[in-house]
Amino acid sequence: MMFRVPRSAFRVLAALWRLNLAEELQYRANFVASVLGTVFWIGTALLTLALFFRHTTRLGGWDYWEVVVLLGVFNALTGVIEAVLRPGIGRLASEVRNGGLDLVLAKPVDAQGFVSFRRLDVWHLTDVVLGLGLAGYALSRLGRVPGVLQLAAFVVALAAAGIVVYAIWVALMSLAFWFVSVENLSVLFDAVYEGARYPVTAYPGALRFVFVYLLPIAWTTTIPTSALTGRLGPEIAVAAAAVAALAFVLARLLWRAALRRYTGASG
Amino acid sequence: MPPAITAEQLSKTFRVKVRDPGLRGALEALLRPRYRDVHAVREVTFRIDPGEIVAFLGPNGAGKTTTLKMLAGLLYPTSGRVEVAGFVPWGGGPEFKRRIALVLGNRQQLVWDLPPEETFLLNRAIYEIAPAAYRERLAELVTLLELGDVLDKPVRQLSLGERMKCELAAALLHHPPILFLDEPTLGLDVTAQEAIRRFLTEYRDRHGATVLLTSHYMQDVTALARRVLIINRGRLLYDGALDALVARIARTKRLELVLGGDDGVTAEALAAFGEVKSFRFPNAVLEVPREEAAATSARLLAALPVADLSIEDPPIEDVIRQAFTRGVQEDDS
Numbered sequence: 001m002m003f004r005v006p007r008s009a010f011r012v013l014a015a016l017w018r019l020n021l022a023e024e025l026q027y028r029a030n031f032v033a034s035v036l037g038t039v040f041w042i043g044t045a046l047l048t049l050a051l052f053f054r055h056t057t058r059l060g061g062w063d064y065w066e067v068v069v070l071l072g073v074f075n076a077l078t079g080v081i082e083a084v085l086r087p088g089i090g091r092l093a094s095e096v097r098n099g100g101l102d103l104v105l106a107k108p109v110d111a112q113g114f115v116s117f118r119r120l121d122v123w124h125l126t127d128v129v130l131g132l133g134l135a136g137y138a139l140s141r142l143g144r145v146p147g148v149l150q151l152a153a154f155v156v157a158l159a160a161a162g163i164v165v166y167a168i169w170v171a172l173m174s175l176a177f178w179f180v181s182v183e184n185l186s187v188l189f190d191a192v193y194e195g196a197r198y199p200v201t202a203y204p205g206a207l208r209f210v211f212v213y214l215l216p217i218a219w220t221t222t223i224p225t226s227a228l229t230g231r232l233g234p235e236i237a238v239a240a241a242a243v244a245a246l247a248f249v250l251a252r253l254l255w256r257a258a259l260r261r262y263t264g265a266s267g
Numbered sequence: 268m269p270p271a272i273t274a275e276q277l278s279k280t281f282r283v284k285v286r287d288p289g290l291r292g293a294l295e296a297l298l299r300p301r302y303r304d305v306h307a308v309r310e311v312t313f314r315i316d317p318g319e320i321v322a323f324l325g326p327n328g329a330g331k332t333t334t335l336k337m338l339a340g341l342l343y344p345t346s347g348r349v350e351v352a353g354f355v356p357w358g359g360g361p362e363f364k365r366r367i368a369l370v371l372g373n374r375q376q377l378v379w380d381l382p383p384e385e386t387f388l389l390n391r392a393i394y395e396i397a398p399a400a401y402r403e404r405l406a407e408l409v410t411l412l413e414l415g416d417v418l419d420k421p422v423r424q425l426s427l428g429e430r431m432k433c434e435l436a437a438a439l440l441h442h443p444p445i446l447f448l449d450e451p452t453l454g455l456d457v458t459a460q461e462a463i464r465r466f467l468t469e470y471r472d473r474h475g476a477t478v479l480l481t482s483h484y485m486q487d488v489t490a491l492a493r494r495v496l497i498i499n500r501g502r503l504l505y506d507g508a509l510d511a512l513v514a515r516i517a518r519t520k521r522l523e524l525v526l527g528g529d530d531g532v533t534a535e536a537l538a539a540f541g542e543v544k545s546f547r548f549p550n551a552v553l554e555v556p557r558e559e560a561a562a563t564s565a566r567l568l569a570a571l572p573v574a575d576l577s578i579e580d581p582p583i584e585d586v587i588r589q590a591f592t593r594g595v596q597e598d599d600s
Contacts, residue, residue: 011392012392019389098374100374109361263341264281
């Protein structure tokens with residue numbers, strides 16, 4: 001029952017996103033700004049990386065183009081975050097405070113689903129395209145052509161990465177119900193997610209443990225990239241899917257507890 | 268017919284953090300948080316029949332909105348029983364929510380940068396309204412609310428009154444049998460207020476909807492609701508007809524006079540008959556004890572050159588204020 005998605009949910013999503021599209025089309029400049037922003041961001045990131053690699057040939061055991069593949073994956077996920085999560089569930093904290101959430105709770109929809117996916121800022125999806133393009137280019141520079149199985153593992157691991165990122169957002173935002181006065185929980189996410197810009201092997205052991213098992217950001221960029229470059233075998237996709245499922249369930253449970261608190265059901 | 272809304276011994280207690288003012292208070296609250304119970308709603312019991320329009324009156328913080336939220340399923344009661352449209356609100360899920368509308372005068376669901384019709388289409392999807400039914404209901408709401416030339420303008424360009432009308436339309440497209448309206452006329456000018464009142468009455472008459480509304484505007488209450496619930500500090504003080512409340516609470520009547528002849532009558536002369544509320548020749552308003560109203564009128568007519576005299580209840584605002592300050596005793600007249 002917990003994961004039953006009624007068919008009407010897709011109609012609601014379609015209506016929501018149609019609405020966003022109509023809204024966004026009024027501001028075409030956003031598109032230009034978004035593309036420029038991404039290009040500059042990637043440029044700076046590559047430059048930083050290039051500077052770093054002048055002094056070494058390895059970063060956590062990865063060479064330059066491998067890290068660039070990871071950068072591409074990172075950028076693609078950032079696109080999903082900026083297009084869907086930040087403008088959607090990212091607004092939750094302020095809505096808990098000003099009571100805007102009440103109108104959502106009064107509707108016959110799943111509040112978590114509605115709050116999470118109510119927005120689609122399409123321009124940010126260019127980040128996804130540019131990120132995957134960068135990953136593809138870097139892969140060709142590595143001279144590795146992934147096989148079908150590898151590619152499939154990458155797709156699964158990337159989808160799992162998206163779910164893990166989503167679960168982290170839900171978990172963080174659920175905190176808003178307890179700490180109503182926390183102004184900007186999304187900054188907390190940014191701080192943690194910064195760690196996903198480099199392969200987890202680059203971090204000291206303790207931090208690596210945290211990123212793999214506690215704050216599972218290793219599963220957002222390092223694992224999909226490793227699946228694509230062949231650093232890890234395709235069977236890692238199974239583990240990624242399991243991690244994603246677990247993260248999703250935990251986030252959902254936390255959300256429910258948070259909502260019970262909001263409505264005063266937990267006493 | 269079973270009641271549309273039943274509340275029995277409904278109570279809600281919030282636990283709130285207390286802190287002393289200033290930096291020291293803030294630090295103390297951080298290290299040793301202290302809590303205090305706030306009894307927002309205490310043992311409130313009432314029933315509302317289908318098709319009734321009932322007004323919920325009370326000063327700010329009296330517990331009106333908290334009660335409304337419990338009825339709409341947004342808050343769990345601390346104790347007591349609620350049934351709305353045959354459902355226990357917080358367990359009713361989507362089926363229950365399809366049967367209610369919640370309009371909050373200080374929040375909006377309309378998308379700011381788009382015409383209101385875009386929000387209507389979203390609600391069509393959310394409430395799974397069939398296209399034919401949607402067109403028919405929208406047409407009806409557009410007529411009743413006079414929204415014809417508003418539908419295709421971005422919401423940000425609409426006046427406050429137009430916006431509230433659109434909020435109502437968005438909230439009623441799924442034809443809920445139960446309407447919870449929290450301050451639906453907040454901040455509106457007189458014309459817009461009247462339009463909303465006319466609409467609500469008409470909508471109730473057409474569809475038999477049950478309406479529970481809160482409002483600060485007494486005109487809303489007198490025009491819409493024959494029955495009022497008065498709540499103060501979480502307790503229900505009065506449940507009944509508005510005119511019965513006036514009869515019960517108002518210990519006075521107002522004698523409104525139009526004096527004839529020359530301006531020979533002085534305020535002192537009038538003061539002998541009752542408390543002079545206002546006097547500006549030739550109009551005067553006297554307040555007299557309720558049971559003496561008839562006798563005093565007769566004496567006035569005999570003693571002074573009175574061209575016209577009418578006996579009125581004091582303004583409803585005064586009556587309500589008295590109810591808040593003095594409470595409503597069972598036998599007060």
